[in-house]
Amino acid sequence: MGDRSTDTDDGPEYGIDFRANPAEYDIGRGEEGVFKIEPYKSELLPLWSYKDEAAAAASAEAIYDQYEQYRANDEFPGMDMARKYLQMGYTRAMRYAKYPGGQKYDEDGTERDPEQWADPDKREAALVFESYWERVREDDVYQQAKERHRERTAEP
Template sequence: MKEFDYDLDYKTLDFTDAETRMLYRIGRGEQGVLLVRPYTNDICAHWRFKTPEIAVKSANKIFAMYLDYRDSEDFIGMDMCRKFLEMGFTRSRRYANHKTGKKYDKEGNVRPQDPDHLTNQYAQSAKIFKQVRDIVAKNDTYKQMRKEWRSHE
């Protein structure tokens, strides 16, 4: 597996361009989620997690975009949707664990989890994003296209 390449000039790259597409790297987890344009701009416009209701609307919209990318056989779009769903889960969990969103105190120590970290609205949002992310990541078409992409990285 090749690591995500943070050295590229992402501000000038258009990953819908055939030659540029070959530069895309899956990376680990949600690496590069905010860099790969125009996908980042398109998907980020719908990415929200403040309440479970907002998270449902956001996750459903991103899933619909994923289906459109899948129907167009656009693996980068599919993978970017997966990354945004992953980021919805991880960011929601961060705020579920720590109301301020800050995991560390000024001395660099991990802050204790909030008492309601398993039940608050952000914990509920995290569950929503994780459920949809799991559907995407376990989809046979996605897994096959990911395997093919990895073989060419």
């Protein structure tokens, strides 16, 4: 991978423009890199909100619109980052839906039992994000771009 520096205050930061250097992009697991991969973080984070169902609907639609732009430009890192923001909208909203105040663990580190539903509005927000996340995951163009990206970045 490219030139990466470590900032002890904020964790690892990447000194890479992933739009200009898409081969440097590592898909990673789940939502990995969602706050680090530029310029996509700066384009997608302002669109992301899961406060309630209405905010989630506007957010998920805006992120999906951005996904479609990345798709039209054959920009796989952007497509994948949009997928990650939709996934993160689902997981964060669902955490608040199941755990009062979104607190999954007690102060001593013990995992709390989830409630059914601690915050029903957050559950509705999560379901909005889930439907858009699923659209991206099932998109043939996304799947093909992901496979091509993996082939191009595979170690020889």
